[in-house]
Amino acid sequence: MTNQQLERxxxxxxxxxxxxxxxxxxxxxxxxxxxxFNSTRIPFINTLEKADQAIARIEQCVNENKGLQPIVFSxxxxxxxxxxxxxxxxxxxxxxxxxxxxxxxxLGVKSSHSIGRSHMGATSEQYLRRIxxxxxxxxxxxxxxxxxxxxxxxxxxxxxxxxxxxxxxxxAMQYAIKAANFPLIPEDFDRGQxxxxxQPYRKKLxxxxxxxxxxxxxxxxxxPGSQYASLEQCRDEVxxxxxxxxxxGISWLSTTTKSIEEISTTIMEEVxxxxxxx
Amino acid sequence: MTNQQLERxxxxxxxxxxxxxxxxxxxxxxxxxxxxFNSTRIPFINTLEKADQAIARIEQCVNENKGLQPIVFSxxxxxxxxxxxxxxxxxxxxxxxxxxxxxxxxLGVKSSHSIGRSHMGATSEQYLRRIxxxxxxxxxxxxxxxxxxxxxxxxxxxxxxxxxxxxxxxxAMQYAIKAANFPLIPEDFDRGQxxxxxQPYRKKLxxxxxxxxxxxxxxxxxxPGSQYASLEQCRDEVxxxxxxxxxxGISWLSTTTKSIEEISTTIMEEVxxxxxxx
Numbered sequence: 001m002t003n004q005q006l007e008r009x010x011x012x013x014x015x016x017x018x019x020x021x022x023x024x025x026x027x028x029x030x031x032x033x034x035x036x037f038n039s040t041r042i043p044f045i046n047t048l049e050k051a052d053q054a055i056a057r058i059e060q061c062v063n064e065n066k067g068l069q070p071i072v073f074s075x076x077x078x079x080x081x082x083x084x085x086x087x088x089x090x091x092x093x094x095x096x097x098x099x100x101x102x103x104x105x106x107l108g109v110k111s112s113h114s115i116g117r118s119h120m121g122a123t124s125e126q127y128l129r130r131i132x133x134x135x136x137x138x139x140x141x142x143x144x145x146x147x148x149x150x151x152x153x154x155x156x157x158x159x160x161x162x163x164x165x166x167x168x169x170x171x172a173m174q175y176a177i178k179a180a181n182f183p184l185i186p187e188d189f190d191r192g193q194x195x196x197x198x199q200p201y202r203k204k205l206x207x208x209x210x211x212x213x214x215x216x217x218x219x220x221x222x223x224p225g226s227q228y229a230s231l232e233q234c235r236d237e238v239x240x241x242x243x244x245x246x247x248x249g250i251s252w253l254s255t256t257t258k259s260i261e262e263i264s265t266t267i268m269e270e271v272x273x274x275x276x277x278x
Numbered sequence: 279m280t281n282q283q284l285e286r287x288x289x290x291x292x293x294x295x296x297x298x299x300x301x302x303x304x305x306x307x308x309x310x311x312x313x314x315f316n317s318t319r320i321p322f323i324n325t326l327e328k329a330d331q332a333i334a335r336i337e338q339c340v341n342e343n344k345g346l347q348p349i350v351f352s353x354x355x356x357x358x359x360x361x362x363x364x365x366x367x368x369x370x371x372x373x374x375x376x377x378x379x380x381x382x383x384x385l386g387v388k389s390s391h392s393i394g395r396s397h398m399g400a401t402s403e404q405y406l407r408r409i410x411x412x413x414x415x416x417x418x419x420x421x422x423x424x425x426x427x428x429x430x431x432x433x434x435x436x437x438x439x440x441x442x443x444x445x446x447x448x449x450a451m452q453y454a455i456k457a458a459n460f461p462l463i464p465e466d467f468d469r470g471q472x473x474x475x476x477q478p479y480r481k482k483l484x485x486x487x488x489x490x491x492x493x494x495x496x497x498x499x500x501x502p503g504s505q506y507a508s509l510e511q512c513r514d515e516v517x518x519x520x521x522x523x524x525x526x527g528i529s530w531l532s533t534t535t536k537s538i539e540e541i542s543t544t545i546m547e548e549v550x551x552x553x554x555x556x
Contacts, residue, residue, distance in 0.1 A: 017543040028378060095302070096306055098377070103306060112310070122534075127537060265319070
């Protein structure tokens with residue numbers, strides 16, 4: 001293997017944003033741990049003129065890399081634009097092409113080959129649901145706004161800094177799920193009861209917990225050296241929160257080693273929520 | 279074409295969250311406008327036992343649909359688990375398999391065939407950058423927190439409710455871009471100057487604008503019948519904001535018909551920002 005092969009330029013060429021193809025290509029390329037990929041999106045290629053601009057970037061890359069061709073992941077749909085770009089000096093991978101044909105066969109229906117179908121319009125009902133969910137989750141972050149909690153699809157509870165906010169926003173943004181979140185604080189543990197505000201919504205509650213050591217790290221970034229961030233305080237709060245959730249019969253998961261995608265997926269499975277955004 | 283073919287069950291089977299495959303499958307299936315797809319993710323299939331549970335769900339679906347096989351989009355990586363699930367009665371589409379081989383050939387390198395590589399660990403540097411960016415964007419939403427603006431990758435400006443907040447959060451969540459946002463308000467237009475806070479950061483500013491008619495609709499949902507939501511007020515503010523951005527040489531785009539994905543992609547292109555999350 002030559003050194004040249006350890007780095008490779010990758011272009012994501014799409015008639016839309018290319019975000020789907022970008023994410024997908026990262027998944028495929030993550031299977032090649034020994035190669036460093038330099039990945040660039042070339043979005044909104046929806047005319048032959050823009051196709052030629054994309055080709056110019058591909059040709060420039062070939063020149064700069066002594067003839068080594070880049071890998072191109074394409075979600076171009078229009079046959080003429082796709083044919084044009086695929087004529088460039090590159091390893092051309094047609095993401096949709098590979099699957100549209102077998103799906104056509106399975107369904108006995110021809111695809112529409114229309115551009116931009118994969119992106120929902122900004123005025124569609126589904127899109128407005130997402131925007132409303134984001135606004136809802138923001139307004140109901142950290143228990144700051146109690147009015148309207150009855151509209152929540154799920155209410156995340158847990159100690160401060162255990163991951164409630166990013167998870168709520170992700171559920172809203174990706175799936176149009178109205179996710180509120182509410183902190184469990186030392187006063188609640190002293191009283192030995194869930195916050196009164198939450199009691200009408202017991203069935204919507206889902207708990208997040210976290211290892212005290214990790215919580216202490218996270219809190220120390222925010223308020224270095226504080227009592228709030230001390231390992232002792234974190235241990236006490238986490239133990240008390242878990243006791244309360246156990247007693248109240250609230251399902252929970254630990255966020256310590258999980259990404260927001262993994263946390264959100266698990267919550268949707270456990271609570272039986274499906275995407276409201278499709 | 280029989281009625282049976284107008285609806286079809288789709289399963290997304292993954293050893294991880296299946297979010298990438300889910301998004302990708304929606305793009306492919308959106309090319310079939312006449313078919314209604316009922317799509318379900320089956321995530322975290324990382325053992326043969328869980329593979330058998332997935333197969334049971336597929337078989338149940340076949341029974342409930344008079345023998346019609348569902349379409350399965352798979353991003354399973356482990357060969358034994360993949361072989362097990364692909365033996366189920368379904369149209370099995372192997373998303374990674376279709377592209378790993380051509381990439382291997384292009385690189386002259388074998389893939390690692392390892393599970394879960396496509397999801398970054400929750401403790402990786404890239405992941406922490408995303409979480410920090412989300413926290414930054416939340417703290418710097420709507421100009422509420424001025425301290426630390428020098429760390430922003432981009433500062434979105436525009437009239438109230440033109441789309442700044444969802445866009446800032448999307449840029450942070452998807453790309454670990456620290457996106458602040460700052461409202462342009464009637465007082466700024468009366469004074470005829472950018473808010474003083476923003477003046478040191480002129481190069482980081484990017485504007486969002488919106489059609490007054492659409493803005494009035496959006497504001498009316500929030501404060502029905504208010505002066506703030508009136509078409510006249512919206513027209514005045516939008517015109518004044520566009521005048522100010524033109525005079526100050528701030529690039530801008532209209533959000534009226536664009537999704538947050540499209541807005542974010544365009545901003546990244548115009549400002550020259552690339553993902554910080556890979």
